[in-house]
Every structure is written in C-alpha cells, then in structure tokens.
Amino acid sequence: MSVAVALAGAGALLLPLARAGPLLVDVGTTVSPGLGPLLGEPVVRAALAATWVAAAAVATTAALRAGQRQVAADVLVLGLLGAVVPPLAAFALWFGGWHGLRHCARLLLDDQRCASWVAAGDPARAVRVLAGRAAWPTLAATAVLAALLAGSVRAADPSRALATTLLLLLALTVPHMLVVLWSDHRARHPGRLSRSAR
Incomplete structure (x- = not known):
C-alpha cells in the first residue's frame, strides 16, 4: 500500500x-x-x-x-x-505546492517552540518564526538556482548544461533524504536519541 x-x-x-x-x-x-x-x-x-x-x-x-x-x-x-x-511547470507546482509545503509543516512540528505554539492554537506565530529563520537560506538557495537556470539557458549546449544542473540537484537529494530519515527516526524514538546524546 x-x-x-x-x-x-x-x-x-x-x-x-x-x-x-x-x-x-x-x-x-x-x-x-x-x-x-x-x-x-x-x-x-x-x-x-x-x-x-x-x-x-x-x-x-x-x-x-x-x-x-x-x-x-x-x-x-x-x-x-x-x-x-x-511537464516542467507540473513538476515545479508539485514540488512547491505539495512536497515543499509538507516539509515546512513538518519543520513546524520538529521545532519544540513552534510545536508548542501550534499545540496552543497559535500556528501563525510558529509560521512567522520559521519563515524568519528560513529567510536567508531561502534567498541563497533561490539565487543559486536562478544562476544555474540562467547558465543553462545561455549555454552553448543547453541540454548538457541542464543535465549538469539536474545532476547537482539530484546530488542534494541524498543529504535531504538522510535528514528527513533522521527527523522521522527522532520523532518515533525521542527517548532513545536523548539517552544516546548523554
């Protein structure tokens, strides 16, 4: 299933x-x-x-x-x-509209202060804090992505440039998956991880 x-x-x-x-x-x-x-x-x-x-x-x-x-x-x-x-627009909408938003929601619950605000019925405060923390990394990632796409469009061989950009993005997928796996494991076994950290 x-x-x-x-x-x-x-x-x-x-x-x-x-x-x-x-x-x-x-x-x-x-x-x-x-x-x-x-x-x-x-x-x-x-x-x-x-x-x-x-x-x-x-x-x-x-x-x-x-x-x-x-x-x-x-x-x-x-x-x-x-x-x-x-096709590219479909993927972008899915990535930003489903995948990305769900990860942001998970981050709200991973952070203890944000999770407490959500539990207290004040999710707007939690979102504001998370957005503030994410602002600079988001701007940096957006600038890098824009530069990669601009370089691909202007390249002498756009297919090769786009392929290189895709490989770079795919390379980021592995650490992303490991962080999500670690986060899920921590959520399922909070006591075990806190004892191992002592």
Missing part, C-alpha cells in the same frame, strides 16, 4: 516524463548514456503512465475506504496536474 501511495504521489513526475520523454532524450543521455533513449521509448512512456494509473487507483480506493477524502483528492489533482500542465 505504501508503495502505491508513493507512486501515486509521484504523478507530477511520472506523468510528465511519460508525456515529454522524446523532448528529454538529449538531457537524459547527458545525465546517463542509457537514460535518454529509454525516455524516448513509447513502451517505457506507456509503462510509466500505466504504473501511475494503477498506483493511483489503489491509493485512491484505500483513502476513500479509510475516509481520507483529502488524500484521494490530492492524488487526483496530482494526476490532472501531471497530465495537463506543461
């Missing part, structure tokens, strides 16, 4: 890849020689779309049976986004 939910949540990635595969052949080949031709294969693109549809059906059915209409609605909206909106 968790695999189905994860795949269903990736609708803004799998569906754009299925739709825009041929446009990404050069970029994919630069990232990895075998990836580009694979993205251009109609069978692979159809498999990506079919995988998402099957996962979305399982996740939506399970969510409705559990009375979680918001989860079902999220899956359907993500599918619509990935199927209709231009």
Whole structure:
C-alpha cells in the first residue's frame, strides 16, 4: 500500500516524463548514456503512465475506504496536474505546492517552540518564526538556482548544461533524504536519541 501511495504521489513526475520523454532524450543521455533513449521509448512512456494509473487507483480506493477524502483528492489533482500542465511547470507546482509545503509543516512540528505554539492554537506565530529563520537560506538557495537556470539557458549546449544542473540537484537529494530519515527516526524514538546524546 505504501508503495502505491508513493507512486501515486509521484504523478507530477511520472506523468510528465511519460508525456515529454522524446523532448528529454538529449538531457537524459547527458545525465546517463542509457537514460535518454529509454525516455524516448513509447513502451517505457506507456509503462510509466500505466504504473501511475494503477498506483493511483489503489491509493485512491484505500483513502476513500479509510475516509481520507483529502488524500484521494490530492492524488487526483496530482494526476490532472501531471497530465495537463506543461511537464516542467507540473513538476515545479508539485514540488512547491505539495512536497515543499509538507516539509515546512513538518519543520513546524520538529521545532519544540513552534510545536508548542501550534499545540496552543497559535500556528501563525510558529509560521512567522520559521519563515524568519528560513529567510536567508531561502534567498541563497533561490539565487543559486536562478544562476544555474540562467547558465543553462545561455549555454552553448543547453541540454548538457541542464543535465549538469539536474545532476547537482539530484546530488542534494541524498543529504535531504538522510535528514528527513533522521527527523522521522527522532520523532518515533525521542527517548532513545536523548539517552544516546548523554
């Protein structure tokens, strides 16, 4: 079930890849020689779309049976986004509108002071504090991303430049995943980690 939910949540990635595969052949080949031709294969693109549809059906059915209409609605909206909106825009909207916002919400609960304000019914205060802390890192990350994208657009070989940018962003995914894993582990086992820190 968790695999189905994860795949269903990736609708803004799998569906754009299925739709825009041929446009990404050069970029994919630069990232990895075998990836580009694979993205251009109609069978692979159809498999990506079919995988998402099957996962979305399982996740939506399970969510409705559990009375979680918001989860079902999220899956359907993500599918619509990935199927209709231009591929890069679909991914950007998913990343900022779902993935990023949910991580920000998790940060509110990871910080003890912010979590206490949320529990006390003052989430606005917690959001203001988190936004203040995140302002400079956000500006720095936005400036770096803008520079990378501007360099890709102006490069003599945009496909190669975009591939390099994607590799840099993918390299950030591993430490990001490790931090989230550590945060989840800490939330599940707070006593164990506090004892080990002594």
